[in-house]
Amino acid sequence: MVVEDRRLAVLRAIVEDYVSTEEPVGSKALVERHQLGVSPATVRNDMAVLEEEGFIAQPHTSAGRVPTDKGYRLFVDKLTAVKPMSVAERRAISSFLDGAVDVDDVVQRSVRLLSQLTRQIAVVQYPTLSRSTVRHVELVALSTTRVLAVLILSSGRVEQRVVELEEALADDELFELRAGINGAVTGKVIAEAAGAVTAIVEDLRPGTQMAGAAVAAVLAEAMSDHRSDERVAVSGAANLSRFGEFDTNIRPILEALEEHVVLLKLLGETEADGMVTVRIGHEGPLPRFSSSSVVSAGYGPGDTAIASLGIVGPTRMDYPGTMASVRAVARYVSRILDEA
Amino acid sequence: MVVEDRRLAVLRAIVEDYVSTEEPVGSKALVERHQLGVSPATVRNDMAVLEEEGFIAQPHTSAGRVPTDKGYRLFVDKLTAVKPMSVAERRAISSFLDGAVDVDDVVQRSVRLLSQLTRQIAVVQYPTLSRSTVRHVELVALSTTRVLAVLILSSGRVEQRVVELEEALADDELFELRAGINGAVTGKVIAEAAGAVTAIVEDLRPGTQMAGAAVAAVLAEAMSDHRSDERVAVSGAANLSRFGEFDTNIRPILEALEEHVVLLKLLGETEADGMVTVRIGHEGPLPRFSSSSVVSAGYGPGDTAIASLGIVGPTRMDYPGTMASVRAVARYVSRILDEA
DNA sequence: CCTTGGCACTCGTGCACAAGGAGTGCCAGT
DNA sequence: ACTGGCACTCCTTGTGCACGAGTGCCAAGG
Numbered sequence: 001m002v003v004e005d006r007r008l009a010v011l012r013a014i015v016e017d018y019v020s021t022e023e024p025v026g027s028k029a030l031v032e033r034h035q036l037g038v039s040p041a042t043v044r045n046d047m048a049v050l051e052e053e054g055f056i057a058q059p060h061t062s063a064g065r066v067p068t069d070k071g072y073r074l075f076v077d078k079l080t081a082v083k084p085m086s087v088a089e090r091r092a093i094s095s096f097l098d099g100a101v102d103v104d105d106v107v108q109r110s111v112r113l114l115s116q117l118t119r120q121i122a123v124v125q126y127p128t129l130s131r132s133t134v135r136h137v138e139l140v141a142l143s144t145t146r147v148l149a150v151l152i153l154s155s156g157r158v159e160q161r162v163v164e165l166e167e168a169l170a171d172d173e174l175f176e177l178r179a180g181i182n183g184a185v186t187g188k189v190i191a192e193a194a195g196a197v198t199a200i201v202e203d204l205r206p207g208t209q210m211a212g213a214a215v216a217a218v219l220a221e222a223m224s225d226h227r228s229d230e231r232v233a234v235s236g237a238a239n240l241s242r243f244g245e246f247d248t249n250i251r252p253i254l255e256a257l258e259e260h261v262v263l264l265k266l267l268g269e270t271e272a273d274g275m276v277t278v279r280i281g282h283e284g285p286l287p288r289f290s291s292s293s294v295v296s297a298g299y300g301p302g303d304t305a306i307a308s309l310g311i312v313g314p315t316r317m318d319y320p321g322t323m324a325s326v327r328a329v330a331r332y333v334s335r336i337l338d339e340a
Numbered sequence: 341m342v343v344e345d346r347r348l349a350v351l352r353a354i355v356e357d358y359v360s361t362e363e364p365v366g367s368k369a370l371v372e373r374h375q376l377g378v379s380p381a382t383v384r385n386d387m388a389v390l391e392e393e394g395f396i397a398q399p400h401t402s403a404g405r406v407p408t409d410k411g412y413r414l415f416v417d418k419l420t421a422v423k424p425m426s427v428a429e430r431r432a433i434s435s436f437l438d439g440a441v442d443v444d445d446v447v448q449r450s451v452r453l454l455s456q457l458t459r460q461i462a463v464v465q466y467p468t469l470s471r472s473t474v475r476h477v478e479l480v481a482l483s484t485t486r487v488l489a490v491l492i493l494s495s496g497r498v499e500q501r502v503v504e505l506e507e508a509l510a511d512d513e514l515f516e517l518r519a520g521i522n523g524a525v526t527g528k529v530i531a532e533a534a535g536a537v538t539a540i541v542e543d544l545r546p547g548t549q550m551a552g553a554a555v556a557a558v559l560a561e562a563m564s565d566h567r568s569d570e571r572v573a574v575s576g577a578a579n580l581s582r583f584g585e586f587d588t589n590i591r592p593i594l595e596a597l598e599e600h601v602v603l604l605k606l607l608g609e610t611e612a613d614g615m616v617t618v619r620i621g622h623e624g625p626l627p628r629f630s631s632s633s634v635v636s637a638g639y640g641p642g643d644t645a646i647a648s649l650g651i652v653g654p655t656r657m658d659y660p661g662t663m664a665s666v667r668a669v670a671r672y673v674s675r676i677l678d679e680a
Numbered sequence: 681c682c683t684t685g686g687c688a689c690t691c692g693t694g695c696a697c698a699a700g701g702a703g704t705g706c707c708a709g710t
Numbered sequence: 711a712c713t714g715g716c717a718c719t720c721c722t723t724g725t726g727c728a729c730g731a732g733t734g735c736c737a738a739g740g
Contacts (some may be wrong), residue, residue, distance in 0.1 A: 041685070047685090
């Protein structure tokens, strides 16, 4: 089976060379740059087998070989371990992220950091609303008929809405309403909280009831509003110009980067915390990205992944290095959320 | 002086043709597509004069002419009026923006709308913190030693900070503190408010004083923090691929789009509300954008421009149409901020 | 059975060169 | 002041050809 091993070594060498040179790699160049201990002719035979099995392909007759999606898949699964980060890199990550002042800032710094580390396009999903709990609800009278409702969540996120009332509301009524709502929802997951807040309104004094209903409706809407679930931050679009036009036109990619819903679909569901997911070429959900790969990981306080982050780049990318960066950033962000 | 008039007509025709065809325009094509009433030879003479005066140039001998920055400048200043928007366009704008739920949403919708209308890269600055007044300060006890300070501004913006206290703070003390601070700062411009909040702390009871100082410090920091001044939203990067690579590589442009400070510099100071500013090529502050033009306008509630919005595109752009779109969106956004 | 050197073949790339065409500048005539 | 004509420039496009990288296959050797 030593021949089988060498064949895999050849595949690994092809992937590595192709990633660094961006050019189809031939048998001769291969034996020169790697210590394979065999002649080009032997490598050619191996290549023929690898091509038969679908791991590599040639763009046209008499050109070098290029890894296929299947080839990259094998490479990622079997032929590589996640590279450990250097001390300098670790220090860079922590010093970059430690200065963050709030959750939004953490996300924005992370996405920037990630795009710089990997030199790819970084995507970070904002912490998901639906999996957080309610920490507090604050009601502020803007005028007698307008109330600002502020919803503070365990993730540190703050949502606010202005409520228009049909009748004026006195300060003590507002106070009562605030106390009632907070008693009902504090600590609840927002899905439950939305129901709880409508339920409590019925117990209110008649004078407060109208206002209560209005506030309840707005809060329920804010809670069930999944708009915030769809927020993502993107960075590193400039790296697009590095990949020789990505292989086709960059137009659809640039467009997709502004469609945050699309990006969320790309990131996809994440596995348990600490795992890095790699989707190569056609493995992803979007045909538009069939020549791109996505490397992603979940993050969140504790062991629960409440959101995803990752990068998207050409299938021809440095998988080991990229996976290491994504994992490291996901862990750091998780730790920061733990502390907060 | 009728010859002088025709010469300007020739310049206008050159600009219009070049904008629509993206190719240097020759004398023959010009007389065919516009009713100039003269022969190509005459046009050639006019072109020679225009070139002499620096309004047009030829990429190389025996090629057609292309407007220079100076040519575009003359075109914008003298040869065009802002096109009125069609009814359909007006309706599209209002229906697109009317669904916004808060200030951030208005900004995000505007930037998207603007990039779609103009098919250029749109940039919208978030309403500036420093020119807004304080509407309310809310303090929420997260625990006995942690307080969430929420700062609500006239622009509708909400800033929040978590304050760590050294000593526990009772509810009534918090209440007193909240009342004191609000009394001092409500209605003030944030620059003044920052001073006012530190001043009031000295009048507090000893028990509240420590906590008051901590809260004051954090609020003052939030108020003087100009980070928010630098926030901008960007949209339409995909349009970059329309301009045939922008004339050079798109790399620096893509990079600049993520440097929000750079974009703010690009937008520059805006004139009084309702005016549209056009900076053509080298007129702008950044050499990197010397082959781009910026069309911008101020917006804000009332007549005061508290922020800018605009687009950046190649110098070869449809100025009349773009100026109309920018102006229309700026006005609509201003109106919405008026109502809020 | 695996490996190796040799050899013919394929096919993309780079280059030189010619043909074509768009556009200009200038000049002389009206 | 305008126009037609003409020579000139120079970019663009297409063609042919030599070159070289890389392959596939085969026969010989371990």
